[in-house]
Amino acid sequence: MSNRFQSLLDAQRENFLSDTTKSLDWRFEQLDRMERMLLENKDDWCAALYADFGKPPFEQMFEISVPTGVIKYYRDNLPSLIAPEPVAIPKGLEATGNRGVIYKEPYGVTLVIGPFNAPILLLLDPAIAALAAGNTVVLKPANTTPATAALFQKLVPQYFSPENVTVVTGGRAEITELLELPFDFIFFTGSSAVGKVVMRAAAEHLTPVILELGGQNPTIVDATANLEIAVDRIAWGHNAISGQWCIAPGFVCVHQSVADLFVEHLKTSIRRMYGSDPQQSPDFARMITTHDAARVASYILPDKVVIGGRSDIAARYVEPTILYPSDWSDPALQQEIFGPVLPVLTYDDIDTLLMTIKRMPKPLATYIFSKDQAVVDKILGSLSFGGGCVNQTNLHCWIDTLPFGGVGASGMGKYYGKAGFDALSNRKAMLIGNPDVDLDVFPPYAGKDIAKSLSVFG
DSSP: OOOHHHHHHHHHHHHHEEEEEGGGHHHHHHHHHHHHHTTHHHEEEEEEEEHOOOHHHHHHHHHHHHHHHHHHHHHHHHHHSSSOOEEEHHHHHHHTTTEEEEEEEEESEEEOOSSSSSSTTHHHHHHHHHHHHTTTEEEOOOSHEEEEEEHHHHHHHHHHHHTTTOOOOOSSSHHHHHHHHHHOOOEESOOOOHHHHHHHHHHHHTOOOEEEOOEEEEEEEOTTTTTHHHHHHHHHHGGGGGGOOTSEEEEEEEETTHHHHHHHHHHHHHHHOOOSSSGGTTTTOOOOOOHHHHHHOOOOOOOGGEOOOOGGGEEEEEEEEOOOOTTTTSGGGGSSOOSSEEEEEEEEOOOHHHHHHHHOOOEEEEEEOOSHHHHHHHHHHOOOSSSSEEEEGGGGGGGGOOOOEGGGGGGEESSSSHHHHHHHHEEEEEOOOOOOOOOOOSSOOOOOOHHHHHHHGG
């Protein structure tokens, strides 16, 4: 049975094999086209995001401004990123006129599969890195954001030649068929369950992958934290996109001496952000499906609700909710919530808490609120996670000097800025020899001073 997308792959591969995509001019042109596609259709993008799940204006513009910022980074830095990179080699080899150089070459045809929660940003950021590195790109937007996917299907052919960038829409059947093909690189952002499917498919062709997955992200608040500032950052970090953010604080562990006060401040912060009826707030998004709304609502234990707790499944609405005091056995602590329900637990001994968290799957992010550097250092030295913040939440993933990605169950591979360029490039290591100076390392070995011969490598 023929694959519907084989011709698409073949056209991009032929284009790549021509070496066209390796030029600086080609890369700049693709970045310019991407920027124009975003900025010239800004209102349409925002309208699609609102149609799909009620994204508020600030979160809509975030999806435009972040990719255009990434484009600017690559436009400013591409010449130096592309340039061959001299590296140190053993002094003996260097003394005989040899030198080490790393060349950066693109992988080839790259499949980028995006998620629903930031359907523009998290599809295009990897694509922008791929194009900057000289790869062609096949875009697969999420099928659960139909308005945004339809806009991609409409606009991509208007701005790009299909042998450079093209788009495939659809659901599971289309993804399954795409994954049957021998892409040169696959970049997937989404759930751990689908990430495993992607990795199994990639293994059939030994295709390298970056998997940006998720997890239940811990937030630790100790007794020294500035609670009034911490709660605003946690409330926003958790409830933006209605909690459907892979880097959202998943649960909060607060030192028992300040836990009650923390919860009171957090309740005040949520009311200030979203009002007494968040369903009417223009700043609070909806769940992506009724199924997800029902799933998240099922985590709400009425006897632990201190604010929120209401839901309207048909309207895909779950109210921002705090569960306190929560327990490690509660339903909301058994998986990534991916919704606006926040369990708050207490702790009294940091070592016991860290051991509990270390036994959980490694998260994508961790957040620490403390003024005690010794506590911060202890947490950072003990826990393994993709990245995070101290006395902030969420913002680390949009800074181009900070590689972003997961570890263990939360993913593999890093991208963003230079890390993104490097991740989508094969770093080809080369030893450039001196054609006129002999190295006495060849047979016959009898009578040779072996140690002297090998000293050039030391």
